[in-house]
Amino acid sequence: xxxxxxxxxxxxxxxxxxxxxxxxxxxxxxxxxxxxxxxxxxxxxxxxxxxxxxxxxxxxxxxxxxxxxxxxxxxxxxxxxxxxxxxxxxxxxxxxxxxxxxxxxxxxxxxxxxxxxxxxxxxxxxxxxxxxxxxxxxxxxxxxxxxxxxxxxxxxxxxxxxxxxxxxxxxxxxxxxxxxxxxxxxxxxxxxxxxxxxxxxxxxxxxxxxxxxxxxxxxxxxxxxxxxxxxxxxxxxxxxxxxxxxxxxxxxxxxxxxxx
Amino acid sequence: xxxxxxxxxxxxxxxxxxxxxxxxxxxxxxxxxxxxxxxxxxxxxxxxxxxxxxxxxxxxxxxxxxxxxxxxxxxxxxxxxxxxxxxxxxxxxxxxxxxxxxxxxxxxxxxxxxxxxxxxxxxxxxxxxxxxxxxxxxxxxxxxxxxxxxxxxxxxxxxxxxxxxxxxxxxxxxxxxxxxxxxxxxxxxxxxxxxxxxxxxxxxxxxxxxxxxxxxxxxxxxxxxxxxxxxxxxxxxxxxxxxxxxxxxxxxxxxxxxxxxxxxxxxxxxxxxxxxxxxxxxxxxxxxxxxxxxxxxxxxxxxxxxxx
Numbered sequence: 001x002x003x004x005x006x007x008x009x010x011x012x013x014x015x016x017x018x019x020x021x022x023x024x025x026x027x028x029x030x031x032x033x034x035x036x037x038x039x040x041x042x043x044x045x046x047x048x049x050x051x052x053x054x055x056x057x058x059x060x061x062x063x064x065x066x067x068x069x070x071x072x073x074x075x076x077x078x079x080x081x082x083x084x085x086x087x088x089x090x091x092x093x094x095x096x097x098x099x100x101x102x103x104x105x106x107x108x109x110x111x112x113x114x115x116x117x118x119x120x121x122x123x124x125x126x127x128x129x130x131x132x133x134x135x136x137x138x139x140x141x142x143x144x145x146x147x148x149x150x151x152x153x154x155x156x157x158x159x160x161x162x163x164x165x166x167x168x169x170x171x172x173x174x175x176x177x178x179x180x181x182x183x184x185x186x187x188x189x190x191x192x193x194x195x196x197x198x199x200x201x202x203x204x205x206x207x208x209x210x211x212x213x214x215x216x217x218x219x220x221x222x223x224x225x226x227x228x229x230x231x232x233x234x235x236x237x238x239x240x241x242x243x244x245x246x247x248x249x250x251x252x253x254x255x256x257x258x259x260x
Numbered sequence: 261x262x263x264x265x266x267x268x269x270x271x272x273x274x275x276x277x278x279x280x281x282x283x284x285x286x287x288x289x290x291x292x293x294x295x296x297x298x299x300x301x302x303x304x305x306x307x308x309x310x311x312x313x314x315x316x317x318x319x320x321x322x323x324x325x326x327x328x329x330x331x332x333x334x335x336x337x338x339x340x341x342x343x344x345x346x347x348x349x350x351x352x353x354x355x356x357x358x359x360x361x362x363x364x365x366x367x368x369x370x371x372x373x374x375x376x377x378x379x380x381x382x383x384x385x386x387x388x389x390x391x392x393x394x395x396x397x398x399x400x401x402x403x404x405x406x407x408x409x410x411x412x413x414x415x416x417x418x419x420x421x422x423x424x425x426x427x428x429x430x431x432x433x434x435x436x437x438x439x440x441x442x443x444x445x446x447x448x449x450x451x452x453x454x455x456x457x458x459x460x461x462x463x464x465x466x467x468x469x470x471x472x473x474x475x476x477x478x479x480x481x482x483x484x485x486x487x488x489x490x491x492x493x494x495x496x497x498x499x500x501x502x503x504x505x506x507x508x509x510x511x512x513x514x515x516x517x518x519x520x521x522x523x524x525x526x527x528x529x530x531x532x533x534x535x536x537x538x539x540x541x542x543x544x545x546x547x548x549x550x551x552x553x554x555x556x557x558x559x560x561x562x563x564x565x566x567x568x
Contacts, residue, residue: 056451082453094451096444099437107441108452110434116454117462119435120426126434169452 008067009034009173009203010055010086015064017050017227024050026227028064032173032220037195037204039214042224043247048207049091051224052177055205056088057081068173083111087171091178091207093158095165097151101142104150104161105133108168133168140164140194156187160194167198174198176206180213192216215239223247274417283413284481285525289518290420291478296501296513297427298470303499304508305431306463307443310357311366311495312373313471316346318380318490320472325392325485326385335398335406339419339476346472347465349376354464358457361446370492377490391486395479412481419477423470428510430466439463500540504547506554515555 010032017025025047032038040048053059055066057078066074073081082088096104109129110116118125137143140160145153153161159179166174179195180188192213195204199217208214214221214235221238223230225247231238238244277286295317302308324342327333333341357368380386387393397406406412430436441449442456449456479485488494497520505516523543527536551558 058447058450077455078450079453079455082451087453088451090447090451094445094448096441096448098444099440103437107437107449110437111453113434115434116438117435117459119430119433119462119466121433122429123432123434123437126437165452 007033009069010205011067012051012055013065013067015051015054015066016062017047017054017059018062024227025054025061028224028227028229030222030229032203032205034203036219037199037206037217038220038222039218040205040207040222040224041209041211041214042230045226046224047227048224049177050227052088052175052207055175056086082169085170085172086175087166087169087173088175089162089166089177089179091181093155093162095150095153095158095161097149099150100146101137101148101150101153101161102130102133102146105136105165105168106130108165109133109136111169136164136168137161139167139197141190154187156183156190159183159187159191163191163194163198172202174202174204176204176208178207178209180208180210188213211239271421274421275414278410278413283409285521287413287416287481288478288525289521290416291474291481292498292501292517292521293514294420294423294477295471295474296498296505296517297424298467298474299498300502300507300509300513301427301430301467301470302463303502304512305436305443306439306460308358308460308464309366309499310369310464310467311499312353312369312371312492313467313498314490314492314494315353315373315376316350316468316471317475317478317494317498318485318487319349319376320346320475320477321479321485321489322380322386322392323472324476325395325479328395328398328480329392333398334402335400335415335480338398339473339480342476342479343469343473346475347469350465350468350472351461354461354468358460358464370495373490373492373495377487377492380490381487386485386487389487391484391488392479393484395483395485397480397483406480416477416481419473423473424514426466427470430463431510435459435462497540500544500547502554503552504543504554506557506560509554509556509560512554512556519555 008031012028012030015025015028028051040051042048050059054061057076061074065072068084068086096107106126106129109132110126115121115125134143134146137146140163142157142160142164145157150161180191183191188210195217218235221235222232223238223244230243230247231241299313302310320342323345324338327341328338353372356372357365360368381388397412399405400415404411406415438454438459442459446456475489501516501520502513504519505514506512524536527533527539553561
């Protein structure tokens, strides 16, 4: 087991989530290897986002265990899991729309400063974080937009901002929920390259519909169907599996055309 | 708050206002402006609609009133005690309320406030239906006679400035940044590692304390603490003031409070006094339908459109 815990950043054991009369996640044993980009794919309703919500405790599992670096985090709260280094993004771009682009990143940097409850101090004490925030924005190509109000950004830039905000926490494990959803071709490539770039020194688990992106990025793929793992492996292995073709690929091909 | 010419002008205006206008009216405006600003800290900057904020106004009032009548303490200590009582109640109520969101948060705060309303109705020290009448204003620091309206006005003005400054500072503090993040996207704030309920709770306590301070001050001004201040009508009135003035703006609650208090004063003297609730209702509807950002919010929009 000791070998396992160093190889795998994240592991689930017999993870089950039941809603009234229906099992959304059915006995999932997921192993995410350190340093990998691991993609979670599957048709709509396969339980991908539910798995994400369980991993970050936005939902509580019915049974099963979640291990992070070998520690059981099943009973921890969402915010505590984030502080441990597992940071997620959301399907709909998760930004703070009426804060400036810089402030979005700074809110993430601010937590470690230990002054987040200081209501009697002026916010200018946060200015020492500005350089680091601009650096992060620069790494996703947004440095020129630092002073813009976030709501005015294009969709692709909002997603890039979200990644910069997540990076500010220096997460060991990033969970990205459909990072390219709803994007045009150009934005998809920009974000895919960005994910590749930020994957150095960290592990990424992503839900992704766009198989082009998956084939380009993922080291390991897990296919979910009706809440259970259908198969796992590299893109070559998974895409050759006739069950996957039947369950997923046909549908997905249509979808990605629609999205484009 | 940046010390701008605008702010200096406003403070100057506040200093000379009682030479022109009736001080008791001005004090009423300041008390309600502080109350609405405290409420706006929650609604406008955290996105929490408390529908029971009158309970903090009333608690401050009753505690200060009782102490002023029954012990020999000076008014500044009376106000501090009322503020502290409201903060403690806010700490307990806030702990229970922040676990819920949206309409449920509003319902929990309303229910808890009603609970205290009936306590104050029955408890022997509040005077029940009669309230506490003839509360002495006392002597500030033991030597400034507050029964003089001008002295009282400047005392109230100082309290208002202190409370208003604290709200402003809270909004523009590291803490305020997190509050705004929670308002904008609570799930995301959680995923960045913030225990959002703790932040909401601290904001709730600050808001309750300042609402209590407004109530304490109001009790000294009118020398009266009564059930009106804990009634849910009052909780509704502060929502109206804040929306009318512009929620989420710094000066909105002040403008809203001044407008409502002026209308009430104007109407209660004349023949329309009986229709006051209908008129308030119409104002509320017009506000919600026609200018949702409130008076200050709309003005800011116009400025933004034309000057930037």
